[in-house]
Amino acid sequence: MKSPERMRFTLYVAGDSELSLAAIRNFSRLRQRHLSEDIDLVIIDVVEQPRRAREDRVATTPMLVRQTPTPIRKVLGDLSDIDRVADAMGLSSYSVSPESGKESPST
Amino acid sequence: MGPTEQQSSDEEFANEASDLKRAYHEMEARFEAVVSRIDEGVLVVDDDGTIVLANDAAQFLLGRNHKELAGEDFGRPSVLDDVTELNTRAADGSVRFIEMRLIPTPWQDRPATLVTLKDVTEQHERAMQAEQEVRQRDDFIAMLSHELRNPLAAISGAATLLGNLAGKNNQAELAGNILQRQFSHLTDMLDDLLDTTRLGRGKLMIEPQAVCLRAQLEDVIRVARESGQLDTRDFCCQLPSSDVHVRWDPVRIQQALVNLLSNAVRYSEPGDRIQLESRIDGDRLIVTIHDSGQGIAPELMESIFNPFVQSNRDIDRGVAGGLGLGLSLARSLVELHGGSLTAHSDGTGGGSRFTMVLPGAVETPQDQTMSPSADDSPAKQILVVEDAPDIRCMLRMLLEQDGYQVHEVGDGRAGLERLRGTPPDFALVDIGLPEMNGYELAKHADRLPNRSRFRLIALTGYGRPEDREAALESGFDEHLVKPLDFQALTRILNDHSPSGRRGR
Numbered sequence: 001m002k003s004p005e006r007m008r009f010t011l012y013v014a015g016d017s018e019l020s021l022a023a024i025r026n027f028s029r030l031r032q033r034h035l036s037e038d039i040d041l042v043i044i045d046v047v048e049q050p051r052r053a054r055e056d057r058v059a060t061t062p063m064l065v066r067q068t069p070t071p072i073r074k075v076l077g078d079l080s081d082i083d084r085v086a087d088a089m090g091l092s093s094y095s096v097s098p099e100s101g102k103e104s105p106s107t
Numbered sequence: 108m109g110p111t112e113q114q115s116s117d118e119e120f121a122n123e124a125s126d127l128k129r130a131y132h133e134m135e136a137r138f139e140a141v142v143s144r145i146d147e148g149v150l151v152v153d154d155d156g157t158i159v160l161a162n163d164a165a166q167f168l169l170g171r172n173h174k175e176l177a178g179e180d181f182g183r184p185s186v187l188d189d190v191t192e193l194n195t196r197a198a199d200g201s202v203r204f205i206e207m208r209l210i211p212t213p214w215q216d217r218p219a220t221l222v223t224l225k226d227v228t229e230q231h232e233r234a235m236q237a238e239q240e241v242r243q244r245d246d247f248i249a250m251l252s253h254e255l256r257n258p259l260a261a262i263s264g265a266a267t268l269l270g271n272l273a274g275k276n277n278q279a280e281l282a283g284n285i286l287q288r289q290f291s292h293l294t295d296m297l298d299d300l301l302d303t304t305r306l307g308r309g310k311l312m313i314e315p316q317a318v319c320l321r322a323q324l325e326d327v328i329r330v331a332r333e334s335g336q337l338d339t340r341d342f343c344c345q346l347p348s349s350d351v352h353v354r355w356d357p358v359r360i361q362q363a364l365v366n367l368l369s370n371a372v373r374y375s376e377p378g379d380r381i382q383l384e385s386r387i388d389g390d391r392l393i394v395t396i397h398d399s400g401q402g403i404a405p406e407l408m409e410s411i412f413n414p415f416v417q418s419n420r421d422i423d424r425g426v427a428g429g430l431g432l433g434l435s436l437a438r439s440l441v442e443l444h445g446g447s448l449t450a451h452s453d454g455t456g457g458g459s460r461f462t463m464v465l466p467g468a469v470e471t472p473q474d475q476t477m478s479p480s481a482d483d484s485p486a487k488q489i490l491v492v493e494d495a496p497d498i499r500c501m502l503r504m505l506l507e508q509d510g511y512q513v514h515e516v517g518d519g520r521a522g523l524e525r526l527r528g529t530p531p532d533f534a535l536v537d538i539g540l541p542e543m544n545g546y547e548l549a550k551h552a553d554r555l556p557n558r559s560r561f562r563l564i565a566l567t568g569y570g571r572p573e574d575r576e577a578a579l580e581s582g583f584d585e586h587l588v589k590p591l592d593f594q595a596l597t598r599i600l601n602d603h604s605p606s607g608r609r610g611r
Binding site: 017084 | 156169170171175176179180181182183184185191192193194195196200202204205207
């Protein structure tokens with residue numbers, strides 16, 4: 001049985017703007033509700049790291065990117081509609097489908 | 108049709124098709140040309156979320172040129188609203204605040220989305236700045252209120268001390284009283300200020316509990332009287348029966364009602380009528396405060412509940428104080444209870460009516476208007492024992508207005524005589540009386556065989572607990588303080604209807 005690919009997310013924000021803070025807050029709500037397992041999250045401030053943003057081809061923030069598993073998925077905005085974000089990130093199926101059962105920590 | 112004809116027809120068709128294609132491409136090119144000049148950022152994103160087209164404004168706002176944008180995954184909005192708020196780092200390095208809108212549109216025969224990016228950075232910054240200013244103002248007011256409280260407390264203490272030292276010096280005592288009164292006025296204003304800032308930050312909490320509606324209204328009236336000129340108005344209140352209980356924060360509702368009464372006083376003249384009424388409708392409690400004062404001009408109607416708003420006439424008329432916070436605070440406090448506070452006025456000169464509706468406040472629902480018992484039983488009899496003719500006369504008039512039959516006597520001995528045999532339902536007895544004082548009268552009356560058939564109400568000049576005790580000990584059933592609070596008297600009279608009294 002193939003071991004589950006660890007989920008990796010990058011959240012791009014612009015400084016400590018209201019939107020940035022809202023997106024970070026909403027992501028942690030999302031994490032509580034939909035992600036039981038450990039995940040990696042990297043937060044990148046495009047104001048401090050404009051180069052990184054350019055390399056990662058991120059032009060608007062807040063943007064949440066699921067790096068793995070592939071395919072890469074991107075959502076825009078403050079992530080306030082958590083269910084919609086979870087859906088776009090394939091999280092609802094990730095945690096409830098039989099497939100995810102195989103990906104439980106027992107494997 | 109020969110082969111040549113067929114061929115030419117095909118050719119024509121091919122030509123037509125290529126014409127159409129060219130026209131279409133020309134249109135698209137024209138569209139792009141128009142779009143490129145629009146101030147608002149415009150992107151065309153195909154069904155996979157890949158950027159197909161970005162106009163100049165979009166390139167600037169996103170800080171990327173067309174080459175960097177075309178073919179990139181733009182991402183999907185995380186909220187389903189019409190507008191998604193975004194930040195971007197523009198070409199000049201500044202962080203912009205963007206409103207993004209999506210319009211589904213076909214592009215090159217395939218479904219796509221037109222994305223508009225509106226730069227609202229300036230509006231957003233203005234709004235943030237305004238918010239910041241309000242926050243700073245609130246911080247300042249909170250600090251000010253706290254800082255002023257300490258010196259005020261010291262001044263109050265010193266005033267009390269001076270009052271004590273003054274001894275029998277009437278002028279000093281007078282000055283001490285003025286200081287105390289003004290001090291409590293200042294404290295009230297500070298409290299209002301502090302509460303307003305707390306409300307603004309959502310820091311004001313209510314603590315609901317079950318209270319007797321009547322007791323609450325009595326407290327409100329007492330506080331309103333103590334704080335000022337309610338006595339110079341024609342004030343009238345119909346108190347509910349004491350078995351009505353409501354659930355709310357008594358401190359905050361009292362504050363709201365007292366503010367409404369103060370407001371009624373502030374915008375009326377001596378002699379104007381002020382009326383406080385309560386009504387139960389299912390589990391809703393409706394309290395109205397009606398005054399016949401100067402009313403509210405239609406153009407002010409909208410703003411009277413805003414903090415720091417006052418009718419300008421205040422200043423002209425030299426009406427004592429107030430920061431213009433009372434109504435705003437009253438409404439917020441009522442809203443914290445899930446209720447509403449509304450104003451009505453027939454315009455300048457037409458008086459005002461404030462209506463407070465509190466749904467779910469009534470603990471024992473009673474679908475009835477609360478008013479003094481208006482049954483058909485014979486008029487109740489009241490004996491007024493009072494040596495001052497003016498007061499006697501005034502009491503008689505007030506009581507007769509309420510439908511009582513009044514008997515008057517001018518001294519204690521005559522009062523006692525009048526209680527023998529068939530007594531009145533009530534006797535209202537002054538304490539300082541010729542021939543036999545009020546206490547003696549009560550003691551003698553206590554030994555009468557018909558004592559259970561009347562109630563004795565003492566009228567004393569002082570409201571200290573020991574005065575009340577002395578009155579009750581000597582045989583009085585009730586105790587009232589001069590100057591007589593007529594509402595309190597009416598309440599006592601209503602509480603003891605003849606049928607209930609004779610039955611015991």
